[in-house]
Amino acid sequence: MRKLKVIVAKAGLDGHDRGAKVISRALRDAGFEVIYTGLRQSPEQIVSTAIDEGADFIGVSILSGAHMIVAKKIIENLAERGAEDIPVFMGGIIPESDIAKLKKIGIKAVFGPGTPTSETINYLRNYYKKNDM
Amino acid sequence: MTCKSRIQLARLIRKIEEGEEFSYYTKEIASHTIGITGSGGVGKSTLTSRLIQYYREKGNRVAVVATDPSSPFSGGALLGDRIRMQQFATDPDVFIKSVASRGKQGGVALCSGAIAAALSEAGYNPIIIETLGIGQDEIDISNIVDTSIVVFSPKTGDQIQAMKAGIMEIGDIFVVNKSDLSSADAMVSQLTKELTESGRKIEIIKTVASTGKGIEQLAQAIERHKLLIFSVSRKKRNAIYQIESILRDRIYSYIKESLQKKKYWDDALRDIVKGCDITDILKRLLSS
Known part of the structure; x- marks a missing residue:
């Protein structure tokens, strides 16, 4: 069976990376291979990294408030490069009212602060099974 | 290369990694392969990043295969070598692949050589393979690459450390990184002494990867070694x-x-x- 590969990226200009590190560690401990990109990644960097690494998922953490713009650019960039089949999930500080909007443009799931890491892990595993990636 | 074929290359590499594609294990690698090894924290990734920059300025298309350890408990891994190379993520002429050791001892993943063969076929040259942070006897890198670079940093042991078997016996070029630290010269003389006594002729280059100092000299040493081995005969990888x-x-x-x-x-x-x-x-x- 394949190992699941996840890109964890900090988009935008804020430096709050605790959430990204918590989820990276939790995924590692659940047997995922996590590629951590570090801070201040542009949508183009995130998409290129996901393509080159052959990622199964992209996880984006953002706390700056720019989530709508960043999400839109990532989804557009994936489509432009023919990689729209890589699912994107998000975390960070994202207002409840924006979650439906994010899903509408193609973000698969949003995990806010306080989400048990097991919820994210189960979501990713089930997504992989359901879509037989 | 177009976007579409880059995706195809990435997916091929993933197949090699997952043990679904074996033909690349025995394919010839036309490109020059460079190994970067050394203990954790000596500056392998930062040095690799500087070498990417150097080769890009020369107009080469460069690829990197960077190794980090898998957890022996969960089988998972946190691959972070890329962090130091992310400025090249969007460069169409740079391809960076992170691999996990997946329980394999020796400092490199089993698939590293095969991935290098796929990258070589795609026209990347040179290909840099970075090991995970190694201890003393993880020397597999020397069986995979043409030119092995062993990276040291100052204050990492006395001459007895340098006399021990293992990584001291491999390496075509030695690098003392963080050479702006005061103890760098002591490290260089220890290494020189050990090399003299064991009768090996190896260049020792001082670098400061964080500023780029010494990278030009390192690249020249790599080039000299490349010319030397390509003019004689390159060793064969032990793919089987x-x-x-x-x-x-x-x-x-x-x-x-x-x-x-x-x-x-x-x-x-x-x-x-x-x-x-x-x-x-x-x-x-x-x-x-």
Whole structure:
């Protein structure tokens, strides 16, 4: 069976990376291979990294408030490069009212602060099974 | 290369990594392959990043295969070498692939050589393979690449450390990184002494990867070594060894799983602890 590969990226200009590190560690401990990109990644960097690494998922953490713009650019960039089949999930500080909007443009799931890491892990595993990636 | 074929290359590499594609294990690598090894924290990734920059300025298309350890407990991994190279993530002429060791000892993943073969076929040259942070005897990199670079940093041991077997016996170029630290010269003289006494002629280059100092000299040393080995004959990769390791792992997992289903495995472990003869147990397991 394949190992699941996840890109964890900090988009935008804020430096709050605790959430990204918590989820990276939790995924590692659940047997995922996590590629951590570090801070201040542009949508183009995130998409290129996901393509080159052959990622199964992209996880984006953002706390700056720019989530709508960043999400839109990532989804557009994936489509432009023919990689729209890589699912994107998000975390960070994202207002409840924006979650439906994010899903509408193609973000698969949003995990806010306080989400048990097991919820994210189960979501990713089930997504992989359901879509037989 | 177009976007579409870059995706195809990435997906091919993933297949090699997952043990679904084996033809690249025995393919010739036309490109020059450079290995970067050394203990954790000596600056391998930062040095690699500087080398990418150097080769890009020369107009080369560069690829990197960077290794980090898998957890022996969960099998998962956190691959972070890329962090130091992310400024090249969007460069169409740079390809960076992170691989996890997946239980393999020796400092590099089993698939590293095969991935390098795929990258070579795609036109990347040179290809840099970075090991995980190694201890003293993880020397597999020298079986995979043309030019091995062993990176040291000052204040990492006395001459007895330098006399120990293992990584001191490999390496075509030695680098003392963080050479702006005051103890760098002491490190260089220790290494020089050890090399003289063991009769090896190896260049020692001082670098400060964080500022780029010494990278030009390192690149020149790499070029000299490349000319030397390409003019004589390049060593052959021992690809069958890698395929054999994969096969051995699969056979082991297969047999273990099927024996565990019928409790034979746990019974065998218990009986061995109790003092039963292991050869008898083995016969019992194989006939079950």
